[in-house]
Amino acid sequence: MDRATICVQGGYEPKNGEPRVLPIYQSTTYKYDSAAELAKLFDLESPGHMYTRISNPTVDSVEKKVAELEGGVGAMMTSSGQAASLISVFNIASAGDNFIMMGNLYGGTTNLFLVTMKRMGIEARVVNPEMSDEEILSLFDDRTRLFFGETIANPSLAVFDFDRFVPLAHSKGVPLIIDNTFATPILCRPFEHGADIVIHSSTKYMDGHAVVVGGMIVDGGTFDWTKGGKYPELTEPDESYHGVVYTESFGKSAYITKARVQLMRDLGSTPQPIAAFLLNLGLETLSLRIRKHSENALAVAKYLETRSDVIESVSYPGLESSPEHARAMKYLDDGLSSGVVSFSMKGGREKAMKFMDSLHLASIVVHVADARTCVLNPASTTHRQLSDEMLKEAGIDPGFVRFSVGIEDVKDIISDIEGALACL
């Protein structure tokens, strides 16, 4: 089926007389006829739900839909994108291990990887595209467990170079985990480009209406965990599960099964059934919305390019002038690049704040990827404590504006920007 159809109908097939719309199974627990049947579930010998911390029918349907959209063998929803990032790495890395991360990841992910996971004894090593292959390969050692990147980086909007980084990771025997949040499976299917695990903050375009925080991990089912002896968590008996060996018992689904029955069981970053229900409503229109977001954003980016009188630079992969354009055309459907446009105002932080205050239709929020156009200036908000000099060191221009183009009529969005620029 086409992805537009999966968005609407995937994951839930009501039988005769059952509700047409995916029901919210608001139950923490499930009833069984005999103790023996339940015991089989606990032995992971038969499928079924035992407790909502681990799985739930509403959540399960949405996981199936996203797995189908990405082309993976299974998915697990989490309470947030942060939880998805943490579990995706922690599932195959333990204290003493390390992994490679791109330097342009979302700020929250960077913090999690460089500060919090360091306290768990797991070290993240940072690479950037300017480094040579040799320099990147020299960061790997026999404790390196994975390579982590973002399809369209938030907020630099760099497009991940799958054809360069996938062979580097695989040559060292480690999987690529890719955060596909901004592209969504409508614009990019990372498994088709060699990625092994996909994660999402479903809080962004997947929900798309700014109503529910959530995350998703999808297993491509193609990585061979048994080669090289690097993944004892998957290939050796799990003491906490009376000796199950995930690769032997679950084959292609070893990674995602372990993430659920071991880490979700222990860490408990479980989504509520209503969160899955709300996410599902968002997913139903995802394929329509992400195209509209992208078309509107390209028009906005083109307009901003004509305003070099007040705007220093515009960054949007869909622009022909963008250094990311070739990669956008290669990896994103029709070069559609999502709704986020970044630009730098001439005159720094002060002008950026004045511009934002003068907008009417676009609202100032700490969010992106909403149906409603919204805007954020990192220098005056999320990075407020930093001086202009410290900002530059962190690669953030004080006049940098992250503009998330919504699905309103694009003429109205552009005239809002035009009006605000006139106020400067």
Ligand SMILES: *Cc1c(COP(=O)(O)O)cnc(C)c1O
């Ligand atoms: C927002 C975001 C996250 C974190 O997701 P939450 O749902 O806010 O926890 C991770 N990655 C990217 C690319 C994001 O934009």
